[in-house]
Amino acid sequence: MIIMRHMIQRRRKKSVTNYKRRLALLKSGIPRLVIRKTNKHIIMEIAEYSPIGDKIITTANSKDLDKLGWVSHSNIPTAYLTGVLLAKKAKEKKFDSNLILDTGLYKPIKNNVIFAGAKGCMDSGLKLNSNIDFDKDRISGKHIEEAAKDKKFKETLTSYKEKKFDISNMSKLFDEVKIKINGA
Numbered sequence: 001m002i003i004m005r006h007m008i009q010r011r012r013k014k015s016v017t018n019y020k021r022r023l024a025l026l027k028s029g030i031p032r033l034v035i036r037k038t039n040k041h042i043i044m045e046i047a048e049y050s051p052i053g054d055k056i057i058t059t060a061n062s063k064d065l066d067k068l069g070w071v072s073h074s075n076i077p078t079a080y081l082t083g084v085l086l087a088k089k090a091k092e093k094k095f096d097s098n099l100i101l102d103t104g105l106y107k108p109i110k111n112n113v114i115f116a117g118a119k120g121c122m123d124s125g126l127k128l129n130s131n132i133d134f135d136k137d138r139i140s141g142k143h144i145e146e147a148a149k150d151k152k153f154k155e156t157l158t159s160y161k162e163k164k165f166d167i168s169n170m171s172k173l174f175d176e177v178k179i180k181i182n183g184a
Contacts, residue, residue, distance in 0.1 A: 025102055031057065032102040033128060035079075035117045041072055042079045044086045044117055046095060047102075058093055060086035070177045071165040076116040077141040077174050083120020084181050090126060098127045111138060124182075141170035 025032055026049045034045040046057040062072040062082045072078055099121075103114050111134060119134045137143060147153045148167040160167050 025100060028100055030100040030129065031097055033099040033118060033121060033126070034102045034104070035114050036104060037074050037079075037106070037113050040074055042074055042082045042113065042117055044082055044121075046086070046090055046099065057095055058086065058089040060089055065177065068177050068180045069173065071160055071163045073159070074113060075141075075144065076111075076113055076138050077144070077170065079113045079117035080120035080139045081174070081177055081181065083117040083122075084124045084178060086117075087121045087124030087126045088181055091124075096127075098129055100129050111135065137171075140174045145170050 029049075031046055031048045034047050036043045042062040043059070044061075045059045047054040048057060049055075060082050062074070062078045064085060065072050065078065065081055070078065070081060101114075101118055106112075106114050108115075115132050116134060116139060118128060118130065119132045119139065122128050122130075122132060145168060148157060148170075157167060166173065
């Protein structure tokens, strides 16, 4: 018990976990859609609370999109596609339950990456206890296509160039990958 208390104090001090918010989510008894963003990837899980530790039902990582022809970044189109992939995996495991969104320490900002991932899950059939509206052009990456026309911005997109990903057709490639996920 002393070890557990020490771990909780350490995680709270480092601002790794907001225990007040986590407790509210756990008290609901509803499985959680956990979405986390790193500098390069999006990680999504469906988790159920268990006293000995959360039980992960299924998980999706934006790295998995590389196999489908998408360059994984922590941007809005990638988050949406990762959500679509998670929903497909959940359906394969016959998961059919309402979910509650667990954003962790991220502040809820309209049209951000976290909500794009949640929107991908909702559009693919998962039931989420949230109402999320999102601009379709941003989801498909048209805003990145437009920004890539600017020479200054295009120079910052070297990782796309290295992987021979055509940014000027991002919305078309987005649709192709979405079809691959749903059809594969």
